[in-house]
Amino acid sequence: MKPSTSLQELQQQVDQWINQHGVRYFNELTNMAILTEEVGEIARIMARKYGEQSYKNSDENADLADEIADVLWVLACIANQTGIDLEDAFQKNLSKKTNRDKNRHKQNNKLQ
Numbered sequence: 001m002k003p004s005t006s007l008q009e010l011q012q013q014v015d016q017w018i019n020q021h022g023v024r025y026f027n028e029l030t031n032m033a034i035l036t037e038e039v040g041e042i043a044r045i046m047a048r049k050y051g052e053q054s055y056k057n058s059d060e061n062a063d064l065a066d067e068i069a070d071v072l073w074v075l076a077c078i079a080n081q082t083g084i085d086l087e088d089a090f091q092k093n094l095s096k097k098t099n100r101d102k103n104r105h106k107q108n109n110k111l112q
Helices: 007-021 028-049 064-082 086-101
Strands: none
Touching: 007 064, 007 086, 028 064, 064 086
16 A cells, blocks of 8 residues: 655655756746646546547547646645645635535535
């Protein structure tokens, strides 16, 4: 079994890689554009694998896990650049959702 990586460790690994192998972080706006592109690649796979869109030859080697990892990578870059601790932000977001939505979805007849 592989050891798990915390979000904090993920951010550190991305930073170390960029400092060792990259020249520098792309600026924040460029990373936002890259994030949009990567999410689009996930959408392309999802539309073909789970939706009704037909496959093209160029879709043959599409890897959903790899594309999700690309999104996670760019999110870590943006978090590092803007001083956001993803672990802390996620925990706060989870708490917010729990407080706000603890009963909302259970009462949604469309989900029954």
